[in-house]
Ligand SMILES: Nc1ccn([C@@H]2O[C@H](COP(=O)(O)OP(=O)(O)OP(=O)(O)O)[C@@H](O)[C@H]2O)c(=O)n1
């Protein structure tokens with residue numbers, strides 16, 4: 733499958749940005765706060781703009797943020813060299829935000845057979861090289877797939893009873909890390925299949941925290957493609973500090 737033939741599936745990006753960033757804190761949701769001098773969202777946006785296989789970019793925004801000047805400034809950047817759409821499709825959960833945005837993309841005329849790469853705005857360490865590797869691997873497989881990294885540390889399950897009333901948390905047991913991977917994004921699937929899988933998962937109140945989980949519930953086995961430790965999710969203040977140092981060092 734190559735996007736050079738217009739009849740073949742194209743690749744589009746969906747960036748969900750409707751989270752509140754509560755674990756990080758701050759006056760704005762984290763994806764719009766200044767990280768090493770630019771809104772965090774700008775880094776992922778630029779990586780996809782620089783990826784030759786990406787045809788269009790769709791940013792899912794909460795209703796309360798859709799008219800914010802930060803968005804128009806991002807769109808005006810000379811780096812924005814592909815069709816860029818901001819949609820007020822944010823929902824109460826990540827999976828609802830993604831499902832609403834996929835529905836809007838279908839309504840806007842994107843082909844249901846095209847690929848969509850869903851990427852957290854909170855992962856500014858993504859690079860055009862990693863994006864290219866995911867696309868190449870998934871296109872030559874018979875299913876969708878995601879970036880992920882094999883778990884490197886020894887894993888402990890905590891003792892439920894030790895977590896009561898300020899007691900120190902204790903080990904219940906050690907879990908084998910064999911065959912365990914940490915899911916990253918982008919996660920790349922056929923647009924309509926992902927939409928339907930998310931819709932089913934939401935209707936069934938399933939605990940899906942990423943796109944792959946919804947596709948697994950629908951019976952597929954997504955491909956695991958080697959990601960990078962640099963593509964970590966900025967969730968807590970310590971992640972923010974680390975990412976800021978990495979971005980500043982890369983600039984010098
Ligand atoms: N209702 C939601 C929740 C999350 N997200 C997006 O999903 C990505 C990953 O979510 P996470 O890092 O957990 O962000 P938040 O939900 O904002 O974080 P927190 O749980 O700390 O509030 C982010 O780009 C976030 O904006 C979204 O679009 N809609």
Ligand SMILES: C[C@](O)(CO)[C@H](O)COP(=O)(O)O
Nearest residue numbers: 826852915916917941942965
């Ligand atoms: C999609 C994800 O980033 C994959 O690791 C993750 O599941 C998002 O989870 P969160 O609960 O929204 O932080």
